[in-house]
Amino acid sequence: MERIIASIITIGDELLIGQVIDTNSAFISQELNKIGVWVKRRVAVGDSKEEIVRALDEESRDTNIIIMTGGLGPTADDITKPVLADYFGGKLVMNEEVRKHLVYLFEEVFRRPIIERNLKQAEVPDVCTVLPNARGTAPGMWFEKAGKVFVSLPGVPHEMKGLITTEVLPRLQRRFEMPFIGHRTLLTAGVGESFLAEAIQHWEEKLPAHLKLAYLPNYGMVRLRITGWSTSKAQLEQELDTEFATLKKLVQEWLVIDEDATLPMALSKLLRSKNKTMSTAESCTGGYLAHLITAIPGASNIYKGSIISYDNEVKISQLQVSPVILQKVGAVSEEVVLEMAAGVLAKLNTDYAVAVSGIMGPDGGSPEKPVGTVWVAVGNKQKLVTQKFQFRFDRDRNIEMTATQALNLLRKFIVENA
Amino acid sequence: MERIIASIITIGDELLIGQVIDTNSAFISQELNKIGVWVKRRVAVGDSKEEIVRALDEESRDTNIIIMTGGLGPTADDITKPVLADYFGGKLVMNEEVRKHLVYLFEEVFRRPIIERNLKQAEVPDVCTVLPNARGTAPGMWFEKAGKVFVSLPGVPHEMKGLITTEVLPRLQRRFEMPFIGHRTLLTAGVGESFLAEAIQHWEEKLPAHLKLAYLPNYGMVRLRITGWSTSKAQLEQELDTEFATLKKLVQEWLVIDEDATLPMALSKLLRSKNKTMSTAESCTGGYLAHLITAIPGASNIYKGSIISYDNEVKISQLQVSPVILQKVGAVSEEVVLEMAAGVLAKLNTDYAVAVSGIMGPDGGSPEKPVGTVWVAVGNKQKLVTQKFQFRFDRDRNIEMTATQALNLLRKFIVENA
CATH class of the missing domain: 3.40.980.10 (MoaB/Mog-like domain)
Structure with a gap:
């Protein structure tokens, strides 16, 4: 052909x-x-x-x-x-x-x-x-x-x-007469492209010539896609299933979802499968987390809302963040994101929440907290976990990276605390 | 040359x-x-x-x-x-x-x-x-x-x-020996590309050969850019200034800003020039309005935050929307966006606010309120104005169009109620 x-x-x-x-x-x-x-x-x-x-x-x-x-x-x-x-x-x-x-x-x-x-x-x-x-x-x-x-x-x-x-x-x-084309796609997070390549090298080298692997990196995540073509649809589907099963095992540690979906889609699907809801308390991402979740059709089943506290006044009045703590450690701190997360969980009455506070740039950095410093808290009413990130990009990319890491942290929390 | x-x-x-x-x-x-x-x-x-x-x-x-x-x-x-x-x-x-x-x-x-x-x-x-x-x-x-x-x-x-x-x-x-190149750009809203072309046709036809006009439409807005080239910088700048002044007069009715800026940038600049703040109360746009504003460096000077009430429960508990009204006329209604706007103005204590509620699709439409029905309220503590929109696009574009129209409505309100 x-x-x-x-x-x-x-x-x-x-x-x-x-x-x-x-x-x-x-x-x-x-x-x-x-x-x-x-x-x-x-x-x-x-x-x-x-x-x-x-x-x-x-x-x-x-x-x-x-x-x-x-x-x-x-x-x-x-x-x-x-x-x-x-x-x-x-x-x-x-x-x-x-x-x-x-x-x-x-x-x-x-x-x-x-x-x-x-x-x-x-x-x-x-x-x-x-x-x-x-x-x-x-x-x-x-x-x-x-x-x-x-x-x-x-x-x-x-x-x-x-x-x-x-x-x-x-x-x-x-x-035109076309060959049959088939794809299998999965999404990974928390691993670099070259490290991933190293981890699956032996498997990739043995792929038959009509199956090809593509690496699709994007904001700290890597999608892997196997594409195959053949004149026999049945044979191709079977080969793809076999190779995809092997690949999934090899990348299990970093696997977000084993289909062609984005991280917000994976998180939505997870929440839906458990019949749970979430909310967000955002400072530096200014609504971007909420947007990523609500851009997906049917978001109202799993998403209740957000309190965007861009101004510290709003953190105090709407999320019950302590003015004393804000004064003492600043808005970009573990203490404040913990209070923000607890605040939004209580106020919006959801099963899970994510809270973020950081410095996206270009201004606002200091020697102790340079541009790109971000604190994230995720969890439920029983338990919250935090993580600090240090990005080093421009404003747009910092917002994007913060959103990706925050949503993935929540996803992992839900999987591990089910 | x-x-x-x-x-x-x-x-x-x-x-x-x-x-x-x-x-x-x-x-x-x-x-x-x-x-x-x-x-x-x-x-x-x-x-x-x-x-x-x-x-x-x-x-x-x-x-x-x-x-x-x-x-x-x-x-x-x-x-x-x-x-x-x-x-x-x-x-x-x-x-x-x-x-x-x-x-x-x-x-x-x-x-x-x-x-x-x-x-x-x-x-x-x-x-x-x-x-x-x-x-x-x-x-x-x-x-x-x-x-x-x-x-x-x-x-x-x-x-x-x-x-x-x-x-x-x-x-x-x-x-290389280069000519001088100059640009003048402005942004319009609320007018179609072809209608705009009609309005400026006579002027455009008389432009000298070394000045060129480009139409750059995007989500209900049209940017117009004059590009010129010449061996004399002084002469070119003068010609560009003259033609740009004429163009501005011709499109005055729809002019958003007379520089190469986006609508969120124009709104931010307007608020900054008046030393005023704003907030948002979002339902259907789910944080996208907030994101557009906070993506601009220095947003903290003009933006305090948002209450994203994706769920009606949150509209009631956080924005004091009346459950009786919600029950009677539904979340996508003039009454509800008026209450949302008043609620966020009071709660976040800002000079201006914008509130949106609508049906973005693909599901959730009805014969009376089809997908693409959107209500927007903008204003300050003294006065609120509303507008109903009927879009007919897919979810992504409906969110984008709603955000554009809502921000433009607020911009016009600020200009007209200064």
Whole structure:
């Protein structure tokens, strides 16, 4: 079976002046990988006819699929559509289905008058198959030329994602003969990538050629993913199950969850399985812990709320932290996070709680408590445990690392004190 | 003056399987732009000799500068260095300065024994100028060929950033004669991209060729940026000031801030300028509002905290929301957000507050209150105003849109009730 190869072209001057970070390419790469398509290159070009045409020529040279995003908006700098019409030898025509969808969006959803400029978004090259965009105004477009598939999608991430999932992937799977692809993913915490690599080296070296291991490190956690491909689905699934079982044993000590889930998801699942609730008392993370938990659908079953005491006044009035202790040892201390945790457990009446206090930077550090100093307390009404962390990153990364470590500490507490 | 043009090549299989999001390219683009270099293309390729050589050939065809990142680590898949030695006709030799730096790092900083694999990082092609990497092990490398500059940098973001700032930009400025580049940016809210385009069309059409306008939409807000280039700095600054003043007048109705800042930054700045504080009472956004505000350095001057009442019990016990009203009209109602706002203003004793309650999905909707229904209250102890929103997105976007609209509503309240 021939390998199916893709290239991704992202279009827009905003990518070249560094105004936006391209997250679309990573999403598209992941999704294509899952159905067995190998992404060979990714190119970003500006809103220029010459550059778009050059990219189409070069990227289609030795690939089967070319996915484009961006340049489909209603403003003057969005030139992708006429360029594509020209490139594939067609002309722009009004598409009645898209026009109806546009009118519906403006009349029923946006409740704004539709103007000429918006209606032009219903014009598509007459040589493409329209991919309806339920989430927005610009439709996706599917072209074929010399046995290759070219897909143009809007650059707005959630519109692009909707089109990839509902239109592009199913069509590609029908259009090309793909191998079966299978994945097994687990999440570890508290161990570095190179140490992990050392621990599983012997097993990894013996993996058959059609199974590949990827290390996916992110904020103090490492995800491990086995990807396999084969013409026999049954055989592949069995091989994956066997190898995954071995891998799980090898990393048992650091295992957070044996599926493709994030730490907040793992914690939510754990709480749900025990029918327990949690709350947070946050200072330095300023609501980020709460956000990570509540971003997961169904959070209301396990999460009651948070008292964010960014100001010491709030620690005293809402969490009953002792002003004397605050005065004596400062807000970033073991004593204070213990009181915060006890305070929120009592106030919000939850089974578990996590409390954090630290210095995220860039200002606020001192020789005794430099930027990156963090205290975390986790536990229940019977028992609390604490841990001190010393990070050394910038503000954003310190907030992210604190949240990760705090949630993992709570997760471990729940597992060990069940 | 000839325009100086660059292309960026990022190297690594992890970019092609969607494992990591490329943030390096955006940073490099921004920094090159600031010194007057125009980035024409960005390409990501895998750890393959054939693909790296193809990218070097293609990207140097019509550019002056090629910046590469990645593929310089100590593991087997990092092949960039031998490929570059070969491409520029040199061979790998041990560099004494880099070797000393490596020994220093392992002995004094990492406090780990240095192994053969690490020492190999001190080998560089004998045809390059070494750019010392104070922040890490892999040095940067500067090559020249046929009047073009090629720079290879490590992919670790903070090492790459250090090298760009201290080594690459100053050397490029000495090597090439650059035009002056200037930007003016503003942020609007509450108006669509196409409506905005309509409102400023006449002005935009008359912009001189060396001034360009970019539309940067994001979650119900649109940033507008004018970029200009010229050989005369004084003339360019004056032109930019004049055009920016006109643009500001044209978009006055929707103007959030007339600088390159986010909505949370604009709100923080406004509060700081008035020496006022705020708090949040969040239900459906679950801490995300608080996070947006506290992610900004110095938030403690304007932000006291939040009561996140994800559970109705917490609304009653911590925010004094009436159980009778909750029972009668439900948590997602004007009455409840008014009580939440009043509750948090009293409890945390702040000048302003914002309260939100809504249904973010995917579950929890009903015919009367479908997913995406949100009530927001903002104000101070004297006056509160409310607004109902109806979003129609997925959970993540509903949280993002709710936060944007709620913060903007508070910002407008502060401006109008000063």
